[in-house]
Amino acid sequence: MTAATGGSEETRLGGFRRSEIGIGGDEQTARLAWLLDVQGRQPGVTRLRDWAFDRLDLRAGETVLDVGSGTGAVVVRLAETVGPTGSVIGVEPNSAMRDLARTRAGDAPGIDFVDGGAEALPVVDGSVDAVICERVLQHLEDPAAAVAEMARVLRPGGRVALLDSDFGTSILHPADREVGERYERGMLALWPNPYSGRRLRSLLREAGLDVEPDVGSSALVVPEEMLPGLLATQGAALVEAGVVTADEVSALNREVEAASGHGDAFVSVTMFAAIGRRPE
Template identity: 35%
Template sequence: MLAFDAETARQLEIGYMGADVVRRRRASFDALDPRPGETLVDIGCGNGLLTAELARAVGPAGQVIGLDPSADMRAVAVARCRDVPAAVLRHGLADAIPLEDGAADGAVAMQVFEYLPDLAPALAEAFRALRPGGRLVVSDIHFDSLIWATDAPGRMARMLRAWDAHLALRDAPARLPGEMARAGFVPRDVTPVTICDPVLRPDGLAQIMIRLIVPFAVNEGLVEEAEARAWAAEQEALARAGRFFFSLTQFVTRATKPG
């Protein structure tokens, strides 16, 4: 698994302000449809960008509780939300939400469930924490949607196999509707958000992944450092030659608690 320590938080902070991630975050925001005065939960809030945006939307009469188990990520979120009164940051897990039964009007989890080997406990916990009629939005990447240009497909395959070790489920979006129904939710819809970059942009999703994959693969002993560096260098070379191509799809799954 990827350790969300201070260095990882710093790397993510660079890219999470970029257009690719803004699009993904906005899709989750729109699906949750925050309303003034509501109580919302941002499960796995990370650096607090979505928490702050939701808190501004619910206004001073509402509250958004951002939950994350990483102290380093929460520290970034606390600093970001310091001047957003409706935002509250707490330690919390997807399967251990520190709220009373039926306390929340809505909950959102963006790129969290793909790290859970078993989706059922987290969905049961969200069901418990939501009021009748409450809304749940889960946004995750289906990693089988990844297309990444390379002249060395064997090396690319080894790098991506190494990256697979940082998560629990490659196909969380495909599992979610059925798992949500089994947890008691009424699944509503699934919306794809595809990032397609023919340019290697400094703030793009591909650049974020390169910055994270190289140290992860090397530090975990999954790939030799020389090979990882050569893989990253190839992407820069393809970009200079006008041959870069990257595409990946996030799926926004929406459900409601009966009521």
């Protein structure tokens, strides 16, 4: 039920295709950036990012790749970690987001943003020390191809951190039980890879990487300021798909809105993270 930080040209964010944002003008770009910024401030996201950064154990002078770099927030943090002798490449298919990321990064050294998708990274074999990919695989029809690409660009001993949602863990409260169950089943059908979180370790193994045994996890609780727009967008898609009726969506929205006025609304999804290493 949440937005993603990056991904392919088909990635949806708050009801927009990322490829359409760049075409749709400044207003849609600003909306997308706002969604990413709000989510990036949530404790569940920051906790899991901290977990991944700790285990990547980045060092000064290393070269790091951020797949689906969005607004560039993670790229800037990576650059601060590897220092002026290191370099960070943000791969992002949306031209408007790349422009925004460049503006936000300013004159920070060692940063580059390039056009590309996760399934065909514009990076030569064995050229990076670490890769991070956050909430991108959930949007891909072939996540295994994307992880194989990440393994391809790693140097021996290089590390990959995958962070992704698992929409089989979604919670929508309050909601009529029967309507809520249909709503959540319908949402699963709208995601190309809804169970991404539980597959991260398997994808890393399939790509020939050694997988660390620990798995990071954190619940992303959707902030109340995002709920009206999120439910409106999702509800419209589910009505169009015939999963729920317009009246049922309206009733659900009223129920959640009333609960949020008392701080009782709760909409969440669990995110997971896994680390893989290319053998020396």
